[in-house]
Amino acid sequence: MSRTKKFLILDLILVLAVAGTYFGFKFLKNDEPDAYEVADNIKSGAEDLKEIESAAEEELKSKELDEWYLILVNPDNAMPEGMEVETASTESGHEVDARVKEPLEEMLAACREAGYSPQIISAFRTRETQQYLYDTTANKNDTAKPGHSEHECGLAIDIIDSSSAGWADPLIDEQEELPAQIWLMENCQDYGFILRYPKDKEDITQIIYEPWHYRYVGKEHATKIMESGVCLEEYIEELKGE
Ligand SMILES: [Zn+2]
Numbered sequence: 001m002s003r004t005k006k007f008l009i010l011d012l013i014l015v016l017a018v019a020g021t022y023f024g025f026k027f028l029k030n031d032e033p034d035a036y037e038v039a040d041n042i043k044s045g046a047e048d049l050k051e052i053e054s055a056a057e058e059e060l061k062s063k064e065l066d067e068w069y070l071i072l073v074n075p076d077n078a079m080p081e082g083m084e085v086e087t088a089s090t091e092s093g094h095e096v097d098a099r100v101k102e103p104l105e106e107m108l109a110a111c112r113e114a115g116y117s118p119q120i121i122s123a124f125r126t127r128e129t130q131q132y133l134y135d136t137t138a139n140k141n142d143t144a145k146p147g148h149s150e151h152e153c154g155l156a157i158d159i160i161d162s163s164s165a166g167w168a169d170p171l172i173d174e175q176e177e178l179p180a181q182i183w184l185m186e187n188c189q190d191y192g193f194i195l196r197y198p199k200d201k202e203d204i205t206q207i208i209y210e211p212w213h214y215r216y217v218g219k220e221h222a223t224k225i226m227e228s229g230v231c232l233e234e235y236i237e238e239l240k241g242e
Pocket of ligand 1: 122151156157158213214
């Protein structure tokens, strides 16, 4: 091998060594974030978002509790003193909270369209009417004290199947077997109503089973309540996070 050739080979080795070191360093010293770093950032961003979301949800829940349609009126909770109810007259001439008239009439129309015959027999009551009912009832346990009836809020409606209108007292358990009532119990949530006093919740509601008393709470809450099978008292406790 000539001397020149030897140097050429040595040069080549040197060039390769330098280039190898340079590219090797470049590869190791990669400034772009690696996949783990990116994943971590995404994860912590998602966690922040989740926190914001759940805080917003909590705030929304507590705001919902103040909404007129979630008012809790029962033997332990009186309506607020001086609460005014703006009423509107329904098809039957009974008054209800004006905001409930439309969903109520929609529900009754749909029930009739399905072939049944619902009939309103009681809705909004003035304090005087409730007082009169309470004073004249034989059984004080069956009638709410004045100020403690949802009927005074205009949000409760007693509906029977018209085939029972001639019964001595249509407000009995047998109401649940009548076709209009069966339809209402199955579909009321689609119009924002719940069956307020279910059979197995008497200990909590402190009111007997009433398969005729419907209460407006709005579609979203009505759907959750009817699908989960809780009563309004339980649902509100849940919303409060208790
Ligand atoms: Zn009632």
